[in-house]
Amino acid sequence: MILLTGGAGFIGSNFVLDWFSQTDETIINLDKLTYAGNLQNLVSLNEDTRHVFVQGDIGDRERVSELIVQYRPRAVINMAAESHVDRSILGPETFIQTNIVGTFRLLEAVHDYWKTLDASSKKEFRFLHVSTDEVYGSLNKNAPAFTETHRYQPSSPYSASKASSDHLVNAYHRTFGLPTLITNCSNNYGPYQFPEKLIPLMITNALAGKPLPVYGDGKQIRDWLYVTDHCSALRRVLEAGEPGDIYNIGGWNEKPNIEIVRTICALLEELSGSPSNYSYLDLITHVKDRPGHDTRYAIDARKIERVLNWKPGETFETGIRKTVQWYLDHQEWVTNVKTGAYREWIEKNYSEQRS
Incomplete structure (x- = not known):
């Protein structure tokens, strides 16, 4: 069995279902x-x-130790993280506590x-740390994409906290010999993404007739x-990655944010019809840019393709169509997330399983 942290979040829950x-x-x-x-x-x-849920914090070392001793996993995958740049600007401390401590x-x-x-189990064990391309900082328009050896230059409290966690993982490999793996992925999108991130925010706001804020x-x-491509890459890294190594995971889909928003508007009109008295494009509203906003991220994913024979299965065109359709088909999920009704559901259905 494996221990997965953060498995009820966007990437985590997709990983569990895909697994x-x-x-x-x-x-x-x-x-x-x-x-x-x-x-x-x-x-x-x-x-x-096959799915054993435990509510708990990776910062609770005693609880984590109890779980590990109880279940004796062959691998630990760490996805638990605070991950929203805007939230890290407004309140950095939570990011320091979760992502670093x-x-x-x-x-x-x-x-x-x-x-x-024992020696054999030590050799087979893996600690897979899931990180982000934002640790590398920002690229100029014509600069080469991030490789695994790119210098770390984080811009936000979020990316700085993730960079710190990457360094800790590397240190535990180099100092103690812990068989670690690190992945740095590009921007994920797909089903179950919390609607504060760009793509689900644009979809849900457009359907509600609200402004589409563009920085x-x-x-x-x-x-x-x-996201499902990311999940398959993580499974491959866990299966065949070299301990101590780093793998960049990207989709080969560089797009400006405004193009993403316009694509979503076009797909919504195609898949659900246009509003009666305006176009979704009319909802686009340019707002003041956020502090330290990185200009460009781009992942060079040739290493994972060459070494582990992995590459994404979805183009942006196929993936974004699936994503928009999923949100159209699951508007009750969005409503529950936004109103907090899903928390009441958790209390009702899982209170007895909490430790």
Whole structure:
């Protein structure tokens, strides 16, 4: 079995669902259930004994140690993180506590466990740390894409906290020999993404007839990765990655934000029809740019393709169409997330399973 942290979030819940579509191996899912953690994403697994949910914090070293000793996982995948740049600007401390202190305490618990394993189990064990391309900072328009050896130059409290966690993971490999893996991914999108991020925010606001806020001129460029492609890459890295190594995971889909918004507007009009008295494009509203806004991210994903024979299965065109259609088909999910009704559902259905 494996221990997954942050498995009720956007990427985490997609990873759990994707994992069970490929294997019967048990997942111990440790999640703090902050605002972005949502067990409704995993409701289809309510009766599935392969999925063991535990509410808890990676910063609680004693609790994490108890879980590891109890279940003796062959691998730990760390997805638990605060991940929204705007929130990190308004309140950095939570990001420091979760992404740096939490990762440190998780590493300590894992290292203590790993030391007790026999030689064969030590060699096979893996600690996979899921990180972001934002640790590399910003690129000029014509600069080469980020490789795994690119210098770390984080711009926001969020990316600085993730860079710090990456360095800690590397240190535990170099100093103690812990068999770690690090992945740095580009911007994810797809089903179950909390509607504060660009793509679900634009979809849900447009459907509600609300403004579509675009920072500055909207020409900031990101590389977009469909979440299920990210999940398949993580499985591949866990399966065949070299301990101590780093793998960039990207979608080969560089797009300016304003193009993303316009594409969403066009797809909504195609898939659900136009509003009667305006166009979705009319809702685009340019707002003051955020402090320290990175100009461009771009992932060079040739290493993972060359070394591990992985590449994304979705183009942006296929992935964004699937995403828009998913939100059109799951508007009740969006309503529950925004109103907090899903938290009441969690209390009702999972209170007895909490430790």
